[in-house]
Amino acid sequence: MKKIRRAIGALLAAATFATAGVVGAVPAQQDAAHWMTRDQVTGVIAANQKIVSPNGIQEQLKGRIGGVDQWLTIRGRDLRNPILLVLHGGPASPDMPQAWTFESPWQDYFTVVEWDQRGAGKTYAANTEAQMAPGMSIEGMTDDAAQVVDYLRQRFHKQKIFVMGHSWGSVLGVELAQRHPDWFYAYISVGQVVNMRRNEEDGYAFAMREAKAHGNAAAVRELESIAPYPGPKDITLDQISVRDKWEMYYGGLAWGRQDYQFAADTWDLSPDYSASDVSAIGKGSVFSLKHLLKPLLSVDLDHTTQFGCPVVMFVGAHDNTTSHTLAEQWFDKLQAPSKRLVVFADSAHMIMLEQPGRFLVHLVDDVLPYAQKAGDAAPAETERDH
Numbered sequence: 001m002k003k004i005r006r007a008i009g010a011l012l013a014a015a016t017f018a019t020a021g022v023v024g025a026v027p028a029q030q031d032a033a034h035w036m037t038r039d040q041v042t043g044v045i046a047a048n049q050k051i052v053s054p055n056g057i058q059e060q061l062k063g064r065i066g067g068v069d070q071w072l073t074i075r076g077r078d079l080r081n082p083i084l085l086v087l088h089g090g091p092a093s094p095d096m097p098q099a100w101t102f103e104s105p106w107q108d109y110f111t112v113v114e115w116d117q118r119g120a121g122k123t124y125a126a127n128t129e130a131q132m133a134p135g136m137s138i139e140g141m142t143d144d145a146a147q148v149v150d151y152l153r154q155r156f157h158k159q160k161i162f163v164m165g166h167s168w169g170s171v172l173g174v175e176l177a178q179r180h181p182d183w184f185y186a187y188i189s190v191g192q193v194v195n196m197r198r199n200e201e202d203g204y205a206f207a208m209r210e211a212k213a214h215g216n217a218a219a220v221r222e223l224e225s226i227a228p229y230p231g232p233k234d235i236t237l238d239q240i241s242v243r244d245k246w247e248m249y250y251g252g253l254a255w256g257r258q259d260y261q262f263a264a265d266t267w268d269l270s271p272d273y274s275a276s277d278v279s280a281i282g283k284g285s286v287f288s289l290k291h292l293l294k295p296l297l298s299v300d301l302d303h304t305t306q307f308g309c310p311v312v313m314f315v316g317a318h319d320n321t322t323s324h325t326l327a328e329q330w331f332d333k334l335q336a337p338s339k340r341l342v343v344f345a346d347s348a349h350m351i352m353l354e355q356p357g358r359f360l361v362h363l364v365d366d367v368l369p370y371a372q373k374a375g376d377a378a379p380a381e382t383e384r385d386h
Helices: 004-015 038-049 104-108 121-125 129-135 138-155 168-179 196-213 217-224 237-249 261-269 275-297 324-333 356-373
Strands: 057-065 068-076 083-087 111-116 161-166 184-190 311-316 339-344
Touching: 038 261, 057 138, 068 121, 068 129, 068 138, 083 138, 083 168, 104 111, 104 356, 111 121, 111 138, 121 275, 129 138, 129 275, 138 161, 138 168, 138 275, 161 168, 161 356, 168 184, 184 356, 196 217, 196 237, 196 275, 196 324, 217 237, 261 275, 311 324, 311 356, 324 339, 339 356
Parallel strands: 083 111, 083 161, 161 184, 184 311, 311 339
Antiparallel strands: 057 068, 068 111
16 A cells, blocks of 8 residues: 555556656756756755754665565664654555655654565565565565564664554554564554455445546446456456556545656655666566465454554545545554544545645654653753743
């Protein structure tokens, strides 16, 4: 999630338009000397995003995780702040190439770690498929995630950190929180996967309902061609792509938008990704789906409701990629030391991109206090009235 669906559609499409050398930065009628190369554009963004605070950190590193090379970025303006590990969606939809568009403010309050999972982006490009294949399972990738957490806790001398799971990453996040609740101040759920077959049923019903309401005969015809969906048998990629196409078209991925291009286009401008890294996203998606589609479609967390660490859930009110209805119902059943639900009124599945300011506010107001109470945060700013 962003989902398997974005991998099939937007990810593969975006992989084909990686910039071949120039980015048009000015109207065509202006002198060609004013055009900027890709390296120049990413250089400008890198300079703008550079962390210069004396107690900050800015690293991109390749580490040996689960027997293969896997890539991390670690960025924060004060190492006294808590660690926030982000588990991206997909499978194989890395946040690293678009994180520059929304994560910089987070780095005032957290040391933010982006990880390209096995089969995703830079990690896909760093290994052969044969090397990665043995660990391409929910269990294997949860093991990878546990190794990343262990590395971060040891390196930064942290007893606990935060873990945020988005979409597919929420499957790994729940598994991690179930295995090692003592490692986490809280599990942060964004676009939570609960029950995939029920999720597909809800998303299909939404797409069909919207198509009929808008008199979209082509959409109705395509959706009817895969009925009954999801049905009793295994779901095919072709069926999923039809369901996803129209669910996304009617704002189930990003509210008010018909596709994911607004975000996918930013990958080409990422200081953390080369053009070849961008092209690896689509290839990694195809590879990952071969191994993870069937396990993902079998995910059922309806009865995984006991948590040993706090849970903070962020839900987009219009999310039909991972059903907001199922997520809210699941939240009501959770038993945890504490729990909090935040519903974003003008978001679907991509909340951090759709309402970035409100997302930050709730990270600071609802998440950060767990670390502050433990003394694991930089001192607050000094304020003075006049």
